[in-house]
Amino acid sequence: xxxxxxxxxxxxxxxxxxxxxxxxxxxxxxxxxxxxxxxxxxxxxxxxxxxxxxxxxxxxxxxxxxxxxxxxxxxxxxxxxxxxxxxxxxxxxxxxxxxxxxxxxxxxxxxxxxxxxxxxxxxxxxxxxxxxxxxxxxxxxxxxxxxxxxxxxxxxxxxxxxxxxxxxxxxxxxxxxxxxxxxxxxxxxxxxxxxxxxxxxxxxxxxxxxxxxxxxxxxxxxxxxxxxxxxxxxxxxxxxxxxxxxxxxxxxxxxxxxxxxxxxxxxxxxxxxxxxxxxxxxxxxxxxxxxxxxxxxxxxxxxxxxxxxxxxxxxxxxxxxxxxxxxxxxxxxxxxxxxxxxxxxxxxxxxxxxxxxxxxxxxxxxxxxxxxxxxxxxxxxxxxxxxxxxxxxxxxxxxxxxxxxxxxxxxxxxxxxxxxxxxxxxxxxxxxxxxxxxxxxxxxxxx
Amino acid sequence: xxxxxxxxxxxxxxxxxxxxxxxxxxxxxxxxxxxxxxxxxxxxxxxxxxxxxxxxxxxxxxxxxxxxxxxxxxxxxxxxxxxxxxxxxxxxxxxxxxxxxxxxxxxxxxxxxxxxxxxxxxxxxxxxxxxxxxxxxxxxxxxxxxxxxxxxxxxxxxxxxxxxxxxxxxxxxxxxxxxxxxxxxxxxxxxxxx
Numbered sequence: 001x002x003x004x005x006x007x008x009x010x011x012x013x014x015x016x017x018x019x020x021x022x023x024x025x026x027x028x029x030x031x032x033x034x035x036x037x038x039x040x041x042x043x044x045x046x047x048x049x050x051x052x053x054x055x056x057x058x059x060x061x062x063x064x065x066x067x068x069x070x071x072x073x074x075x076x077x078x079x080x081x082x083x084x085x086x087x088x089x090x091x092x093x094x095x096x097x098x099x100x101x102x103x104x105x106x107x108x109x110x111x112x113x114x115x116x117x118x119x120x121x122x123x124x125x126x127x128x129x130x131x132x133x134x135x136x137x138x139x140x141x142x143x144x145x146x147x148x149x150x151x152x153x154x155x156x157x158x159x160x161x162x163x164x165x166x167x168x169x170x171x172x173x174x175x176x177x178x179x180x181x182x183x184x185x186x187x188x189x190x191x192x193x194x195x196x197x198x199x200x201x202x203x204x205x206x207x208x209x210x211x212x213x214x215x216x217x218x219x220x221x222x223x224x225x226x227x228x229x230x231x232x233x234x235x236x237x238x239x240x241x242x243x244x245x246x247x248x249x250x251x252x253x254x255x256x257x258x259x260x261x262x263x264x265x266x267x268x269x270x271x272x273x274x275x276x277x278x279x280x281x282x283x284x285x286x287x288x289x290x291x292x293x294x295x296x297x298x299x300x301x302x303x304x305x306x307x308x309x310x311x312x313x314x315x316x317x318x319x320x321x322x323x324x325x326x327x328x329x330x331x332x333x334x335x336x337x338x339x340x341x342x343x344x345x346x347x348x349x350x351x352x353x354x355x356x357x358x359x360x361x362x363x364x365x366x367x368x369x370x371x372x373x374x375x376x377x378x379x380x381x382x383x384x385x386x387x388x389x390x391x392x393x394x395x396x397x398x399x400x401x402x403x404x405x406x407x408x409x410x411x412x413x414x415x416x417x418x419x420x421x422x423x424x425x426x427x428x429x430x431x432x433x434x435x436x437x438x439x440x441x442x443x444x445x446x447x
Numbered sequence: 448x449x450x451x452x453x454x455x456x457x458x459x460x461x462x463x464x465x466x467x468x469x470x471x472x473x474x475x476x477x478x479x480x481x482x483x484x485x486x487x488x489x490x491x492x493x494x495x496x497x498x499x500x501x502x503x504x505x506x507x508x509x510x511x512x513x514x515x516x517x518x519x520x521x522x523x524x525x526x527x528x529x530x531x532x533x534x535x536x537x538x539x540x541x542x543x544x545x546x547x548x549x550x551x552x553x554x555x556x557x558x559x560x561x562x563x564x565x566x567x568x569x570x571x572x573x574x575x576x577x578x579x580x581x582x583x584x585x586x587x588x589x590x591x592x593x594x595x596x597x598x599x600x601x602x603x604x605x606x607x608x609x610x611x612x613x614x615x616x617x618x619x620x621x622x623x624x625x626x627x628x629x630x631x632x633x634x635x636x637x638x639x640x641x
Contacts, residue, residue: 126613365507
């Protein structure tokens with residue numbers, strides 16, 4: 001800082017030798033003034049008293065109002081209308097074409113027109129932040145974006161994913177040649193959204209970052225601007241999406257986790273057939289998202305006993321699982337805490353102060369310029385780190401719980417007589433409708 | 448054969464009712480939980496939203512605002528608090544460190560887009576007005592004004608342009624943590640008294 005002001009002074013000195021003679025007096029007085037005042041902190045200091053003009057009116061600093069809220073209320077209305085229409089089209093009308101067209105509309109409206117912000121997926125973080133941070137209050141529109149799809153899913157299944165979410169719609173459009181993901185890979189990848197969600201909750205609750213928004217792969221397309229990395233990531237997702245149906249929705253979307261769980265308890269849900277399943281197997285491979293479950297074969301008796309044993313072992317191992325991954329969570333919590341700007345700044349300042357690092361960063365210089373005592377920063381960082389230790393433990397415990405339940409679920413065999421959709425993972429897109437012969441009979445009757 | 452069939456039918460019906468019962472229970476508790484969250488949040492929530500703004504006393508004019516905004520031309524622009532300005536003839540926010548002359552020649556100006564208009568008021572005072580459409584929010588003038596002037600030039604998010612992203616891209620890149628959410632009622636953090 002001192003060096004910089006010295007440099008500035010020398011520049012001024014040079015400068016004052018250059019200018020015309022009649023200018024010299026004023027610049028010299030300014031120069032003297034600068035010399036006298038500069039040792040102070042160079043931050044908004046009144047070095048030159050503002051002049052009092054007799055016949056000159058000072059212009060006013062303009063403060064344009066934020067854009068009207070009107071659009072946001074319109075967004076909520078559009079969301080409500082789109083959700084209702086999607087549920088009607090998927091469950092009552094059973095029209096894949098209708099669902100697809102509504103998806104295109106949502107892509108254009110929520111995506112390209114409203115630039116994909118605020119979206120239900122990201123709103124999760126606002127809700128979490130509002131719950132944990134008393135200083136932050138979530139706007140009504142954000143609450144509506146978070147809650148409405150959940151309520152609709154509770155009654156109609158994931159019709160939000162089918163035709164309302166712009167991120168889903170953009171992937172639905174490119175899903176041209178979807179291949180079947182092997183079952184073991186599908187099960188493993190389906191765990192990723194849980195990890196993503198719990199990390200997002202951890203970072204939002206500690207006020208560190210909104211990682212869902214930061215790493216939203218498609219928002220750069222919606223805005224038609226963004227960092228190169230995010231554009232490349234988005235392009236990769238779309239490219240993969242040609243061959244793997246909706247990769248983001250299935251293997252990453254954190255909001256999808258909640259919708260998945262809620263959808264399992266939905267009152268009504270899309271069915272493959274409008275009547276009775278005749279087990280013709282025609283729909284078997286129609287789902288690009290692997291959400292159609294086949295009828296189970298009869299299990300042999302000794303198989304069943306073995307399965308029960310396995311289940312008992314897994315259930316008794318569950319607490320161990322949770323404890324272990326919770327411990328792992330605590331172990332990695334120092335690394336997680338560095339996402340918070342204050343913690344990383346405190347560590348940087350500490351490294352510089354102890355002489356372990358020579359050069360400074362913008363952040364550490366900015367901190368030193370404020371003149372805040374480093375102790376205060378360290379204390380703040382320590383409190384945050386403690387929160388992260390607790391949060392990391394919870395984060396780990398949750399992941400342990402999810403993996404444990406996944407294993408338990410895999411070893412439970414439910415008897416299924418017909419081809420059915422998996423209520424949790426089915427996106428209600430309606431692709432399977434046309435594969436069912438009963439559906440064709442229905443359509444003929446109605447026409 | 449017949450009894451087995453009727454048994455399985457019975458069993459099937461039983462399973463369905465049990466599942467439906469669980470499903471209804473879960474749905475009811477989900478609704479209650481969602482209602483609780485909404486109630487809790489909306490009791491605290493005000494009708495108006497928050498917007499992003501820069502605390503000018505924390506800003507170090509690093510230049511990130513010009514490049515990190517999702518808009519092609521940043522929503523952050525330089526703002527002039529005229530009541531704080533010294534109306535200097537030699538404005539270090541306007542002139543390059545070593546100008547050829549103290550006039551409005553482009554080669555003397557610090558601003559890369561020439562967005563500051565310099566006008567004569569009375570001897571020896573000059574007024575500096577920001578031509579906002581030209582300003583790109585690079586903060587060069589802010590740095591100059593802070594270093595040798597009164598600090599009357601500073602950066603602010605202009606809300607007629609800001610998209611109010613849920614996660615402001617500049618805020619994540621800001622080294623001095625100068626960005627914060629403020630109430631949309633008072634969307635500016637201006638320097639000075641009023």
